[in-house]
Amino acid sequence: MVPFDRTAAIFDVDDSLLDGNAGTIFTWYLYNQKAMRPEMRSRIPRIIYEYARHRLTEQDMVEVGSRCQQGLYADDLRAHAHACFERHLRKRITSGAMRHIRRHLLSGHFVLIASGSPQYIVDEVGRHLRVHAAIGTRTRIVDGKATDQIVPPVVFREGKRAAVEAVLERWDLDPARSWLYSDSVADVPLFEAVGNPVVVNPKAPFRALAERRGWEVQEWRERNRPGDQPDIADEWGSWGG
Template identity: 30%
Template sequence: MPGAAFFDLDRTLLRRASGPALSEAMRETGVTSAALPLERAIFGYFDLFGETLGSIALARQGGLLVRGRAADAFDEAAEVAADRLAERVEPFARLLLDEHRRAGRPVVLATTTPEHLIRPFARRLGLDDVIGTRFEVRDGRFTGALDGPFVWSRGKLAAVRAWADEHDVDLADSYAYSDSVYDLPLLHAVGEPGAVNPDPRLLGVAIARRWPVLHFDTSPGVVKVPVVGLEVQQVAMAVARPELIPYARFEVEGVEHLPQTGGTILVGNHRSYFDFTTMLVAMRQAGRTGRFLGKKEIFDVPVLGQVMTALGGIRVDRQGDDDERDDPLVPAARAIAGGELVAILPEGTIPRGPDFFDPVLRGKPGAARLAALTRAPVVPFALSGTEQVWPRSARLPDVLALRRPPTVRVRFGPPVELKHRSEARDTDRIMAAIADLLPDELREPRRPTLAELARTYPDGVVPDEDRAFAVDG
């Protein structure tokens, strides 16, 4: 038997509760005349902390609202709410729905929300079916009694099992996604459980059982701080304030060239280990988080690799011999499809020796390939001065340069016009756009001193064959 994919609604497909939209639609269509007492506070608490026994006790009173009403009394309100709720479905939720459809799995909404209120929403999303709480209808009117289980916790599992038996679906081959610890019976019953925007207790279970922890407003693998809902990268950006980094002076220009929303490719040069910190400062000003491609050697380091993934990193095998890993452009393209920004340093590594001083930048074709694949705008940026704070020859940045900190510059430019016909030529266009943003002194050929040349090597030692490049070599 094939499997299916079961999705919870509130705080899963939707980041917040569906209740406010449903309640508002019912008032607008005359089904109800006023909001429930403390409605805003109840839903606000739910949005932050998830389901509680109190919120479920309130949901159980739904029979009182429908009792005696015509079976079609809520249809108009359900249609009005469906349009509003469909707009709130998270981008990566839509991508995951599409993945399950392509795999041939039925996609089913499994929610405590009354079925008569939420079925139009499911139709808007093209879902295959709805498993929701149903109320008995007799002589064309709701009696207020349940028609089947109350679809919550073990009741949800019972309803899903009944649906699976009816449709010849094997739960062991199925997927289920929820935010709530109360959905553990269902999550335990399927072969592929997923914790989405999990409440604190479900997060603990998911970590212990190594279940995927997802957030449908961001790429898979990106970690968020529970309750507050901030990405780890957002926390890092909050700390990356210029006044908290007194050993460098930052100048950021051209942030207006970065789109505020939508998939975007950000491309720049690579000069120092301090580049990442500098970009956190710059992106804080731009007001956007982003995903970034990084070499596999960093991601393969225990703990550090997990931290890089949590921050939004995408692992890149520069040698191309890591067969068990996906092409890094696949998750990068997925991030862009979800409306995220993806940063790439086309040089792939910090240039060393004479190459560091070459005004002609040379890049790999990954950024051009990604642009051709996604047709996202490609915004260039140029870094300079980061090598003065943390040269390649140093193990740590120079945090003692407090009296005369070096100036670090980030300059963004307008999107690069690409032709999407030749990766090589588009790569040249990208690298030229980055170089054009560099300060004048870095766009001219220059021979460094031996000391300057040494700072570009990991061990600080200039190979004999490169010494002649220095003016004093």
């Protein structure tokens, strides 16, 4: 019997599987908890300002999201990620993502989530969804603490494709038989590598590209959000990635 029928289902996390951006929400959680080192925390408002003025790229923000953890103990980051997920992310998982993940799991496929967001928060999403693997952007750990050194590749654009392809190769999974669900034009290199591309919640320019390429388009907007309590992610918006 061929494991997983050599088929993977790859899910982007931000603004598709989740209504929101996991890295943004986790960074602002650390900011609001005053868990960051003071020198890094003082830079966050300026970084957001520079990004809003298009002086920083999406990849810059992916890297910032991981480097802001510098100096924090890995065990503390895991605990913060768990608390952040339970408080802010669990309710943001879209119903469309849940349906498709369950369908692929019941079909015996290898289910993988991948995001440029920090590995700690991506792990929490993956654990909750019981997927087979979760890929995020990682930093080196020295003496139990996070450094500002990102473990290559940065999980964005070609780096994301490389990270996903490494997992597929490890499990002998066939990209031509596999599925990708993502909202991001930055994932075009990965869309081009799989046999079953599905574009989720695309903005207008990417929707037009998807339609020209003949890629399926779906809308995953619905999510369960109990109560009316304020959410830091609604206050601060999204960095992308």
